[in-house]
Amino acid sequence: MRIIRAPERMQQEIAAHRKKGSSVGLVPTMGALHDGHLSLVNKAVKENDIAVVSIFVNPAQFGPREDYLRYPRPFKRDAEFCRKAGVDIIFAPEPESMYSKNYLTYIKVEKISDMLCGKFRPGHFRGVATVVAKLFNLCMPDKAYFGMKDYQQLKIIEQMTRDLNFPVKIVPCPIVRETSGLAMSSRNSYLDAKQKLYGARIREALQQASYMIKCNKSKNTGKTIANIEKTLLGIPGAKIDYVAVRSARTLSPLNEINERAVILAAVWVGKTRLIDNIIIDTNPKRQYRISKKTAN
Amino acid sequence: MRIIRAPERMQQEIAAHRKKGSSVGLVPTMGALHDGHLSLVNKAVKENDIAVVSIFVNPAQFGPREDYLRYPRPFKRDAEFCRKAGVDIIFAPEPESMYSKNYLTYIKVEKISDMLCGKFRPGHFRGVATVVAKLFNLCMPDKAYFGMKDYQQLKIIEQMTRDLNFPVKIVPCPIVRETSGLAMSSRNSYLDAKQKLYGARIREALQQASYMIKCNKSKNTGKTIANIEKTLLGIPGAKIDYVAVRSARTLSPLNEINERAVILAAVWVGKTRLIDNIIIDTNPKRQYRISKKTAN
Numbered sequence: 001m002r003i004i005r006a007p008e009r010m011q012q013e014i015a016a017h018r019k020k021g022s023s024v025g026l027v028p029t030m031g032a033l034h035d036g037h038l039s040l041v042n043k044a045v046k047e048n049d050i051a052v053v054s055i056f057v058n059p060a061q062f063g064p065r066e067d068y069l070r071y072p073r074p075f076k077r078d079a080e081f082c083r084k085a086g087v088d089i090i091f092a093p094e095p096e097s098m099y100s101k102n103y104l105t106y107i108k109v110e111k112i113s114d115m116l117c118g119k120f121r122p123g124h125f126r127g128v129a130t131v132v133a134k135l136f137n138l139c140m141p142d143k144a145y146f147g148m149k150d151y152q153q154l155k156i157i158e159q160m161t162r163d164l165n166f167p168v169k170i171v172p173c174p175i176v177r178e179t180s181g182l183a184m185s186s187r188n189s190y191l192d193a194k195q196k197l198y199g200a201r202i203r204e205a206l207q208q209a210s211y212m213i214k215c216n217k218s219k220n221t222g223k224t225i226a227n228i229e230k231t232l233l234g235i236p237g238a239k240i241d242y243v244a245v246r247s248a249r250t251l252s253p254l255n256e257i258n259e260r261a262v263i264l265a266a267v268w269v270g271k272t273r274l275i276d277n278i279i280i281d282t283n284p285k286r287q288y289r290i291s292k293k294t295a296n
Numbered sequence: 297m298r299i300i301r302a303p304e305r306m307q308q309e310i311a312a313h314r315k316k317g318s319s320v321g322l323v324p325t326m327g328a329l330h331d332g333h334l335s336l337v338n339k340a341v342k343e344n345d346i347a348v349v350s351i352f353v354n355p356a357q358f359g360p361r362e363d364y365l366r367y368p369r370p371f372k373r374d375a376e377f378c379r380k381a382g383v384d385i386i387f388a389p390e391p392e393s394m395y396s397k398n399y400l401t402y403i404k405v406e407k408i409s410d411m412l413c414g415k416f417r418p419g420h421f422r423g424v425a426t427v428v429a430k431l432f433n434l435c436m437p438d439k440a441y442f443g444m445k446d447y448q449q450l451k452i453i454e455q456m457t458r459d460l461n462f463p464v465k466i467v468p469c470p471i472v473r474e475t476s477g478l479a480m481s482s483r484n485s486y487l488d489a490k491q492k493l494y495g496a497r498i499r500e501a502l503q504q505a506s507y508m509i510k511c512n513k514s515k516n517t518g519k520t521i522a523n524i525e526k527t528l529l530g531i532p533g534a535k536i537d538y539v540a541v542r543s544a545r546t547l548s549p550l551n552e553i554n555e556r557a558v559i560l561a562a563v564w565v566g567k568t569r570l571i572d573n574i575i576i577d578t579n580p581k582r583q584y585r586i587s588k589k590t591a592n
Contacts, residue, residue, distance in 0.1 A: 007461060011461065011463055015463070019317065021315065100458075100459075102455075102546075103459055104405050104406045104407055104408065104455055104459060105403060105404070105405045105406070105425070105455060105456045105459035105460055106403070106404055106406065107401060107402070107403050107404075107460075108401070108402055108403075108404065109400050109401045110400045110401070110402065111400055112400065129401070130460075133460050134459075134460055134461050137460055137461040137462050137463060138461050140463075159398075159400055159401060160401045162396075163396075163399055163400060163401035163430075164401055164403075164426075164429050164430055164433055165303060165307065165430050165433040165434050166433050167307055167311070167433060167436075250398075
């Protein structure tokens, strides 16, 4: 396994692999790798000749009051994690080599970047889209792997890739959870044992809502959201940023759940912001296919 | 020579060429090709295994009151022009295949997109940056050729390419002029014979200013601009959008011309907006090199 720091070297290295006809898979991460990442990495290793994991805490996607500085950076552990998983290249650039002093270019995916998490984290998805485009140009992957926990991010990356004609296949990967149900996240390291149990209740609330809809008790969005919020407000110290029911394809709001939908939630537990989501498939046939391939 | 309409086919075709190790040169155009384009095309044909000319009147870079609909589209003549020049592929997509109904993604190069022409054509350079990124992803060139008449555009594309790490070398090409001195442009076809002579006076005004600076009569920006404006206002029916003296490297304003500079002008002659520029090199050694390689 090679560890590459300089963007130009990364580009040269991959260009050489591509010239030989090797296929390339990229897993873009901010490090602090966990079993959620591992499921992406395993897929990338299995499906490609060369598996690249980028580890880069991207300053452009953090707001001025967010946790850029305290975000965990356990690089040695991450490198060992990748080596064991059979990764070929870790790309771990320095912030200054990715954003020069004279950096000026940003990519914005309109509409779907401003809603949901975008409303609470202005500029966040602009930073995400920009760095992913940079990583695509530097690592030139055939396939890039993204977790479904960050569902809005996944949709934005899919849209950007399609709109800008990047020759990259986006592979969505199902959420991986703790035994408690808590969706795995690098930010879970901010939580103490009690808070982790509180966090798991977000999943419970979403799952409860999903059952209600599937049992045809209610397909009404307003009622669904109210029920979830009621459960979430029972969590000690919780603060809800949003609970929303959206089209799973376009993220546009739904009044009635009569197409493939996603319920998304962002909730503060203490000083940690957690997100989670659940896909609601009203078509039982498709539901089966989805649950086998990309269940969360 | 092949003419390709579908973006996906273009991408597949070039991927196949690249796999064989062929180098690719791209000349992005809006068609209505003239001898200015020809100088770019000749270079692309000479320097690459595969020369691609894209012909696409990009709706995203036109304002609502601009000339998108009446912009000339002499496709047959353009195709013949390319065939004679030894072009391998014309990429001429339909607007609907480049911008789907659900298109949402735009690239903005901050600061240098909002000044000069950007001030008079809001959104123009966002449209330019976006379509060029799309063309880079679809045509995957090693080199892309841009005329220096659109100097601000060139600087924006250079900045975007560097910032987003596109693996593309940008090749600037000198302005080509009519015998009269008028910079060649597809929009010159809007001018009648008299207006063409008026247009040539823009070049005269810039050249006059350049002589004044080089003879050390004045390195003061304010005086230089005032002199040029005086000459331009002598053109019947002319309306000045701007005359500006900027750093040739960064486009930032200069009070004194004591580094490599560019004087830029945008002037309406009747209902046609013309732009032109001249590079001022205060270092005589570099001046020589520049005048041989990229003189305008």
